[in-house]
Amino acid sequence: MKVLVIGSGGREHAIAWKLSQSSKVKSIYIAPGNGGTHLNPKFKNINLIDINLIADFAIKETIDLTIVGPELPLSEGIVDLFRSKNLNIFGPTQRAAQLESSKDFAKDFMYRHHIPTAKYKTFKTPDEAHQYINEQRAPIVIKADGLASGKGVIVAMTDKEAHDAVNFMLVDNKFGDAGAKVVIEEFLQGEEASFMVICDGKTILPLATSQDHKRLLDQDMGPNTGGMGAYSPAPVVTKEIYTKVMDEIIYPTINGMAKDGIPFTGFLYAGLMITKSGEVKTLEYNCRMGDPETQPILMRLKSDLFEILYNAALSQLNSTKIEWDARTALAVVLASAGYPENPKLQDEIYIEDRLISDSYIFHAGTIYKDNKLLTSGGRVLAVTALGNSVKEAQSKVYEVINTVKFNGAQYRKDIGYRALNNN
Ligand code: AMP
Ligand code: GLY
Secondary structure, eight states: OEEEEEEOSHHHHHHHHHHTTOTTOOEEEEEEOOHHHHHOTTEEEOOOOOHHHHHHHHHHTTOSEEEEOSHHHHHTTHHHHHHHTTOOEESOOTTTTHHHHOHHHHHHHHHHTTOOBOOEEEESSHHHHHHHHHHHOSSEEEEESSOOTTOOEEEESSHHHHHHHHIIIIISOTTGGGGSSEEEEEOOOSEEEEEEEEEESSOEEEOOOBEEOOEEEGGGEEEEOSOSEEEESOTTSOHHHHHHHIIIIIHHHHHHHHHTTOOOEEEEEEEEEEOTTSOEEEEEEESSOOTTTHHHHHHHBOSOHHHHHHHHHTTOGGGOOOOBOSSEEEEEEEEOTTTTTSOOOOOBOEEOOOOOTTEEEEESSEEEETTEEEEOSSEEEEEEEEESSHHHHHHHHHHHHTTEEOTTOBOOSOTTHHHHHHO
16 A cells, blocks of 8 residues: 655654554655655655645555644645545544634534533634733633644733733734634643544544643743653543543544534544543644654554554544553654754754664654755654653663764653653
């Protein structure tokens, strides 16, 4: 079979890596891919971004299955486009992808279907938004309605930060259309976890649990990022919490979408806040796998990813089983200097040719140019390893990191600390 993966990050590298272990897969194309996928003879990078050109490519190359990594092409309607051309694709339609591409859509959906989430209001004009902040007071959370490359959420600890965020979006239009509406919501406290499932419109196949580390610095200090590291499983998701998430969030979401006439196909990611008293609330939906959560999750996957996603694309998930390695997998992101504000690019990356078992270096912001591997984005690599315990996986990752060098590399030294405290 011929498979096409859309995207260029660590998540897509991990998806392609796992697909390459399937005996059914003969060719793997990645559009556009990165330096790491370029260097791997099992993959072929295709330098395309435009979804129409990607569809033409899929027709010409008779691609059997396309898997979409990031949210942008989903929100542009790549799934609708491929289906209109009778091409097999795994992902949500443009309408279903609104669960991620519009916070207002997602909040309204959760309210109508009684899915637990923070109390909120949506605003289009600054005066009413400022007034609401004056009534509710900080801490409070301001969210741009649309996609804003992970920068659209401001957790305001003071009233001033909240007012400034409203002005940034509604007065100065800094996010353009994505910030033409803002969602203002109640500040929630607790421990976050990522919960992902695969869905074919009817049947749900839950993936292993995971936890991401969004802040740049150790001990969850510093600015929010796309994610500086992750591990799977997440001990905070106990059996009780797992059942609650399935019953109160996942089933009502999938059933609610079907009832609304927008059946959900693809990866559904619920960002969770788990409170001390064991309540679970939905912080957000994503319509794709998380990055860097995908890297440790797929390292634990024992089943054939191609079979699972092919069955899902054909709406035949009901007889599909999924098996996991019982060990812990952990990923640490190496980011470029200046990330997340102003990542410095074009630094040469050196990776020692030393094999360390049960580990893998997934590439994200890398490019291969003039026989050199260079940084080309904020998050550069996700070093991932398996271990019999969180501690063992963590030690192995940091051992692998010692084999990698580039100027200004920054990474957290404490990925997995919550799980270690939980043991
Ligand atoms: P989101 O993209 O909506 O998940 O928001 C990004 C990050 O902002 C989350 O991972 C949380 O750390 C934080 N966040 C979002 N919503 C809230 C909330 N209602 N209360 C506290 N923190 C939040
Ligand atoms: N790591 C969080 C996300 O992928 O949205």
